[in-house]
Amino acid sequence: MKFLMILALALFLPIAAHAQQASYGDACNAWLGLVDAGKYDQSWDAASDYFKSKITKEQWAPLVKSVRDTVGPALSRSAKSVTPTETLPGAPFGKYIVVLLSSKFAMNQNATETVILKLENGEWKVAGYFVK
Secondary structure (H helix, E strand, O other): OHHHHHHHHHHHHHHHHHHHHHHHHHHHHHHHHHHHOOOHHHHHHHOOHHHHHHOOHHHHHHHHHHHHHHHOOEEEEEEEEEEEEOOOOOOOOOOEEEEEEEEEEOOEEEEEEEEEEEEEOOEEEEEEEEEO
16 A cells, blocks of 8 residues: 555656646746737736835836847747756745746847746746846
8 A cells, every 4th residue: 555655656746747847837938928028017917926026017117128129029939948946046945947048039149038937826927037
């Protein structure tokens, strides 16, 4: 019986990990879709509480617009790395995923986007966004 419980757990853990991966990927893509569409207020609304504690909606919209205006519309993205962590400089302890994307924009064909996701109340939400 104990062997069956261990086997059941061993079979379930990869499924749970995959479901969690899918949810952070979905959250990342949905949030980037808002930014790509110029829906900056909605991207702030969809972000994590941590994100919202660092920048107001009134500050966020013009800031992200100015960054995105310098690179133009997004043309393509591919993941360079996905790094789970529980600590980030200056951030509270928690579950984070740092996603580095190799991105092509209309005016910058060789950009790197960094999207930091934080697990809040069982949902992955964006806690940081940077374009280089």
